[in-house]
Amino acid sequence: MTVIGKSVLKELVRRYKAIYPSSDSLFDGDGYVLTVREDRTLNYLEHRNMISKEVVFTPPGFVAHLTAKSKFGRMGLSFLNAAKVHSGFVGRLALELVNLSNERAPITVNRGDPLIHIEFIRREGEPDPYSGGYMFQYMSDDEVNAYLKILSKHFNSLFLPKYLKNARSKRVV
Secondary structure, eight states: OEEOOHHHHHHHHHHHOSEESOOGGGEETTEEEEEBSSOEEEOTTOEEEEEEEEEEEOOTTEEEEEEEOHHHHHHTEEEOSOSEEOTTOEEEEEEEEEEOOTTOOOEEEOTTOEEEEEEEEEOOSSOOOOOSTTTTTTOOHHHHHHHHHHHHHHOTTTSOHHHHHHHHHTOOO
16 A cells, blocks of 8 residues: 555546646645535534535545545544545545534635645555445536546446446436
């Protein structure tokens, strides 16, 4: 298991749109910092989902792990969901958050705020791409079409057309 560095991640972004859109300023030595799609305020003990602004594609041969930005953790914002993005997943990430602030004060995260680190890790063994119900979640038709082209060009033998067609039609919008 190896965390890939910035140069390899930039190549994944260039070749496969592993993160889209991306900004050079959000790459760090070990990964990328994802931002949020919309403003969201969480009151004390409130649980809400925040959606990443970026689409994430974890190419077969990789998995991704998520860690919170310490800025929000220090404020009392806690991440509830598993910190893994499956190999072969394409979509915006739904980040499950809860406000556990000791001060019981609301916490606001604004559109475009850097919220979570994503690190890509090489996996070993035969590819076994994601086949769950959240493929293409929160993506537009144009975005799905762009990724379908990438999947068919580079990973055609790994993704069944029937699954992709079904995932597209039943995706969470």
